[in-house]
Amino acid sequence: MGHVEHRHEAPRSARIFVVTASDTRGEAEDESGAFLRRAAEAAGHVVAGYRIVKDEPAELRAALDDAAAAGVDAVVVNGGTGIAGRDRTYEAVAGLLEKRIDGFGELFRMLSYAEIGSAAMLSRAVAGVWGGRAVFSVPGSLAAVRLAWEKLIGPELGHVLRELRKDARR
Template sequence: MTKVAILTASDSRNLESDQSGQLIEKLFKAEGAEILTRKVVKDDLAALQQAYLTEEMLHPDLIIVNGGTGIALKDCTIQAISPLLQVEVAGFGEAFRQISFDEIGTRALASNALCGFNYYNQLTYCIPGSTNACQTALSKLILPEYEHLLFERSNLRKDLHHHAH
């Protein structure tokens, strides 16, 4: 069973009003995943990195950060999480923008999305905070592929372990 953590970057939402975080939780639970934690964190670089790097965040297989991915001055999710990733899955952001472009046109160009593995081999997604964008990212990209990505990385982990001996 995949263990998931959800971080929502927002200055205006709390756990009760965080519809995107609730949607992500519902969709992953429907897939049989276990939600270990769901938090709302200030849309602030240091606050996001601090929340991402806490002790409890060592337990999930997969971490989703939603919100703060745009180009507004306060948006800093990509800048906060990107340096913490060891390997980036570049096609995720490209595919997300393409799907978004088909849905909302050129406004999709201001939409950033990120996928990669951190130094603990945890699969991390950064997606926009709008509920519609979360629905799109999860249904079209994340849910169909996350198990395969985790499997590929676990094989890599075993290969690396094997070559070390």
């Protein structure tokens, strides 16, 4: 079956939870989280939750647990993916993933390279599967979030969920 058929069979709407990891942003300053919520709703998805948390593993884990309790299909985390001492989102998210979708980070960095050049290699964007749901972790800048949503997450989310639901049907 080709990718066109896969997309045809893919769910049209997903329940999404948005998490912003930031030590400085409140909701008023969270352009990236606001963009993700608007873009998801514009694509026909339901935003089932939204949290801003400090870039602390325990707070990130609590937000992901809230997402799981809300019964969401996907979580999009933005922020904390760099290499500075305070950037700990990658470790918190990657440590939970049962399966990684390595192509997500590879493609994100490739697309990001076209926009920002060699600094793209500093991004530790990662995605995978946790508890039967898709988890995407991307940098917190508005440009990065837009790139990730428009080029990767938005176009393939239904396909990813279709693949995950195969297991549930067996």
